[in-house]
Amino acid sequence: MSDVMVTVNGYVGTKPLLYRSEATGAEWTSFRVGSTRRVVNRAMGEWSDGPTLWFTVKAWNTAARNVVESLAKGDPVSVHGRLGVEEWEGTDHKTHTSLVVSAVSVGPDVTRGVARFTRVITTTAVPDGAPGDGLAAAPGPSEGGEDPWSMPADGLGANGTGDQDDAGDPSGVGRGALVTA
Template sequence: MVNETMVTFQGWIGTDVTDRYVGEAVVASFRVASTPRKYNKLANGWVDGETNWYTVNAWRSLGRNCMEALKKGDAVVVHGRLSTQVYEDEEKRRFQTMVVEATSVGHDLNKGTSFFTKTTVGAGGEADDGALREFNAELGIGGPQISSDGQALGDFVTDEPSKEPAA
């Protein structure tokens, strides 16, 4: 889109990851604290800058995956569209908060390790790779295997002799 502010930042999840539904679409939401660090020559060391707090909203499959994979205290990298929301409390005080509609979220591997599990989405919108596993099993040990995007992964090498007739 034109004139949208895209951001990428790293930080720490400071709240529990919660979900809600907008129509039939799931939205996972959480807050991330991002504190820039700069080297200060006078102090001869790194100093923390002002901490920025972002509300992150992740929609649909990204939201479901965030609910499964993320928790308070995790180090993350977030990429998405930045906007500012302004609201008033009961006493008419105005507040504003930065909101990121995430297009990508992942663990920050500079801070720790993570384990990736690929999901596929079935007709009901839920992750389901059972049909794909069953199809690959029918192809046999030495046969090609199919990925969730429909691409053949190639033949797997086995110690079993080929059962194809000799030419």
């Protein structure tokens, strides 16, 4: 069996909410995306909206958390993932069908606006039941406007070693920290 992979460009139709399984601790989000095709009437020379297709998008774990922190209802979005179908019973006691995209990649559609990316750094593994989530936001641009992720073309930092850290910085960021994105 092969997966049907799709890319949907549209607008977030419902606020993404973060859910957590009490049994497994797994996190997920589910939100709706509407995609309206623009069609041209060649005889009239005018563009108009076609029908809107609605998709339920599901993402898990880190992707779920990042979606909830990054997207809001009304935001333009691009979603790539596996297309599926779910059946459910409505309040009218009829069986309904929904198109579902199990997200592989989700992000703001930068053809419709500007977005800023913030890396998430996994600092250490957190044992089950321990306080904290083991995640920290990476530093953003400094007050001087410098990008902490930029590096000269020769690959060497300001100190000539490739290490961008400030010698007096006790945080250890950049010193063998595991970066996941």
